[in-house]
Amino acid sequence: MRYGSGGVNGWATLCGAFNGAAYTIQLISPEPKPIIDELYMWGERTALPDVAFTPSNARFEITPSVANSVICHASIAEWTKASGHKAFSKERDDRCGQLTASVARKVVMMLNDQHAGKFVPAFALSEEVQECSGCHLKGSRMENTRGKMECYACHAGVHDKQ
Numbered sequence: 001m002r003y004g005s006g007g008v009n010g011w012a013t014l015c016g017a018f019n020g021a022a023y024t025i026q027l028i029s030p031e032p033k034p035i036i037d038e039l040y041m042w043g044e045r046t047a048l049p050d051v052a053f054t055p056s057n058a059r060f061e062i063t064p065s066v067a068n069s070v071i072c073h074a075s076i077a078e079w080t081k082a083s084g085h086k087a088f089s090k091e092r093d094d095r096c097g098q099l100t101a102s103v104a105r106k107v108v109m110m111l112n113d114q115h116a117g118k119f120v121p122a123f124a125l126s127e128e129v130q131e132c133s134g135c136h137l138k139g140s141r142m143e144n145t146r147g148k149m150e151c152y153a154c155h156a157g158v159h160d161k162q
C-alpha cells in the first residue's frame with residue numbers, strides 16, 4: 001500500500017488513510033459497500049484527527065479540521081489554513097499519522113458492529129448531493145457526471161448567479 005501515501009505517490013488525490021481503509025474493508029467485510037460509504041461521509045464531515053484518539057506520546061498538539069472531502073489536496077489545504085502549519089512540516093506528518101489512526105479506529109468499530117449485526121449508518125448523502133443528482137447524476141436528465149462526493153467542496157455557488 002506504499003503507493004497510497006501523499007494521496008497516491010504524492011499526487012494528493014485520494015487520501016491514503018481512506019484508500020487503505022477501503023482496501024481493508026473490501027478484504028474483510030462480507031458487505032463492504034455500506035461501510036465504505038459511511039466511512040467516506042464521516043471522513044468528509046468530521047473534524048479530524050478526532051478527539052477520540054490522541055496518542056500519549058504525541059510530539060505536537062494537532063489542530064483538527066474538516067476537509068469536506070476525502071481528497072488529500074483539499075484535506076491538507078483546509079488543515080494548513082486551520083493550523084497555520086506548512087504542508088511539508090513535521091506537524092503535518094503527525095497530523096496525517098493521527099488522522100490515519102482516527103480512520104483505522106472508525107473502521108474497526110464499524111466492522112465490529114457489522115459482524116455483530118448492529119451496524120447502522122449515521123450518515124446519508126447530503127441534501128445538496130441529492131439535489132444535484134436530480135439533474136446531473138445517474139438516471140437524471142443530463143447524467144453528465146457521477147460520484148458521491150460533497151459537490152460544494154469544488155462547485156460552491158455554481159448555480160447561485162442564475
Ligand code: HEC
Pocket residue numbers: 128129131132133134135136151152155158159
Ligand atoms: C434543476 C436542474 C439542476 C440542478 C438541481 C443542478 N444543476 Fe447544475 N446544471 C444544470 C444545467 C441545465 C446546466 C447547464 C447549463 C448551465 O451551465 O447553466 C448545469 C451546469 C452545471 C455545471 C457546469 C457549469 C459550468 O459553468 O460549466 C456544474 C459544475 C453544475 N451544474 C453543478 C451542479 C451542482 C454542484 C449542483 C447541486 C448544488 C447542481 N449543478 C444542481 C441544471 C441543474
Ligand code: HEC
Pocket residue numbers: 071129132133136137144145146147148149150151152153154155
Ligand atoms: C474534487 C472536486 C470536485 C467535486 C467534489 C465535484 N466536482 Fe464536479 N467537476 C469538477 C471539475 C474539475 C470539473 C471540470 C471542470 C468544470 O466543468 O468545472 C467538474 C465538472 C462538473 C460538471 C460539468 C460536466 C459537463 O459535462 O459540463 C458537473 C455537472 C459537475 N461537475 C457536477 C458535480 C456534482 C453533481 C458533484 C457532487 C456529486 C460534483 N460535481 C463534485 C470537480 C469536482
